Amino acid sequence: MASPASSAPGGVAVVGSGLIGRSWAMLFASAGFKVKLYDIEQRQVTYALDSIRKEMKLLEQSGSLKGSRGAEEQLSLISSCSDIREAVEGALHVQECVPENLELKKQLFAQLDGIVGDQVVLSSSSSCLLPTRLFSGLVHVKQCLVAHPVNPPYYVPLVELVPHPETAPATVDRTYALMRKIGQSPVRLTKEVDGFALNRLQYAIISEAWRLVEEGVVSPGDLDLVMSDGLGMRYAFIGPLETMHLNAEGMLSYCGRYSEGMKRVLKTFGPVPEFSGAAAEKVHQAMCVKVPDDPEHLAARREWRDRCLMRLARLKSQLQPQ
Numbered sequence: 001m002a003s004p005a006s007s008a009p010g011g012v013a014v015v016g017s018g019l020i021g022r023s024w025a026m027l028f029a030s031a032g033f034k035v036k037l038y039d040i041e042q043r044q045v046t047y048a049l050d051s052i053r054k055e056m057k058l059l060e061q062s063g064s065l066k067g068s069r070g071a072e073e074q075l076s077l078i079s080s081c082s083d084i085r086e087a088v089e090g091a092l093h094v095q096e097c098v099p100e101n102l103e104l105k106k107q108l109f110a111q112l113d114g115i116v117g118d119q120v121v122l123s124s125s126s127s128c129l130l131p132t133r134l135f136s137g138l139v140h141v142k143q144c145l146v147a148h149p150v151n152p153p154y155y156v157p158l159v160e161l162v163p164h165p166e167t168a169p170a171t172v173d174r175t176y177a178l179m180r181k182i183g184q185s186p187v188r189l190t191k192e193v194d195g196f197a198l199n200r201l202q203y204a205i206i207s208e209a210w211r212l213v214e215e216g217v218v219s220p221g222d223l224d225l226v227m228s229d230g231l232g233m234r235y236a237f238i239g240p241l242e243t244m245h246l247n248a249e250g251m252l253s254y255c256g257r258y259s260e261g262m263k264r265v266l267k268t269f270g271p272v273p274e275f276s277g278a279a280a281e282k283v284h285q286a287m288c289v290k291v292p293d294d295p296e297h298l299a300a301r302r303e304w305r306d307r308c309l310m311r312l313a314r315l316k317s318q319l320q321p322q
């Protein structure tokens with residue numbers, strides 16, 4: 001039986017209750033953690049609690065709610081907070097989710113640095129701000145790291161853990177264990193690098209996709225199919241390195257067979273695209289034929305994408321590796 005809320009193992013503070021803050025709150029609650037949700041805008045927290053309630057009820061009805069507790073019990077673990085000191089008091093983990101603005105985040109971490117003790121982990125959800133820019137000079141820098149989720153975090157489990165050079169290994173270990181506990185899939189970067197790992201891979205793909213379309217080799221629609229009906233099918237289950245391993249008699253065999261061909265093709269890759277002008281117009285028009293860029297159509301398509309990801313997440317959990 002699930003343990004009651006009162007015996008929840010330590011508390012978590014989520015600072016910023018927008019899209020990502022709401023997802024983190026749901027994930028922590030799904031594993032039985034008490035969550036204090038703080039936002040500089042009180043009405044944002046009110047809206048967040050309301051939308052979390054609606055989403056959890058829908059997830060419960062469709063059998064997709066995470067964790068062993070029911071929606072009501074999970075909801076009872078999440079409370080709003082209008083005072084940052086109160087929010088972080090007694091917390092073992094603080095997950096920052098304020099907008100992606102360096103000055104704003106630096107101010108917030110400086111404020112947190114002044115009020116927290118030596119036991120808490122201070123974790124930023126930043127998509128691309130480097131830990132040295134966020135945390136350098138903080139008294140509690142050893143307790144700081146970036147834990148970058150992927151949107152939508154409730155269905156896409158990856159979290160990139162990126163340390164500052166002075167982050168204590170124990171901070172990364174603790175956050176890794178916490179992420180596993182809430183059902184996410186953490187990966188450790190040993191040092192910071194611009195774009196972290198996920199966006200470096202994503203931008204490499206976007207860059208070559210753009211060049212192929214700009215040069216008229218393939219239409220925008222067909223380019224997307226190359227990924228969604230081709231590479232993406234296997235990448236949902238195995239990564240590029242394991243793909244190499246399986247596509248020959250092991251990795252060394254793959255390198256022996258295909259490295260010359262890979263290097264030849266890679267040398268033909270062009271410069272970084274500008275992502276503007278006629279090419280941007282062409283891609284935009286093609287995308288709008290599929291999904292018109294008004295808020296209703298975009299929202300409907302995002303909802304469809306999230307439903308697909310939810311089903312995929314379920315399938316992945318059923319198909320345990322052999």
Ligand code: NAI
Pocket residue numbers: 015016017018019020021038039040041044096097098099100101104108125126127128148149150151
């Ligand atoms: P958002 O704009 O939806 O939410 C930000 C929230 O922070 C708002 O509710 C705002 O009122 C609040 N806020 C602003 N200043 C604050 C302060 N000083 N103290 C407390 N709360 C404050 O932003 P979103 O999309 O949730 O992004 C949050 C972070 O997560 C960003 O760093 C972003 O880069 C990162 N992230 C976003 C992803 C996405 O797809 N949206 C994916 C992965 C990471």
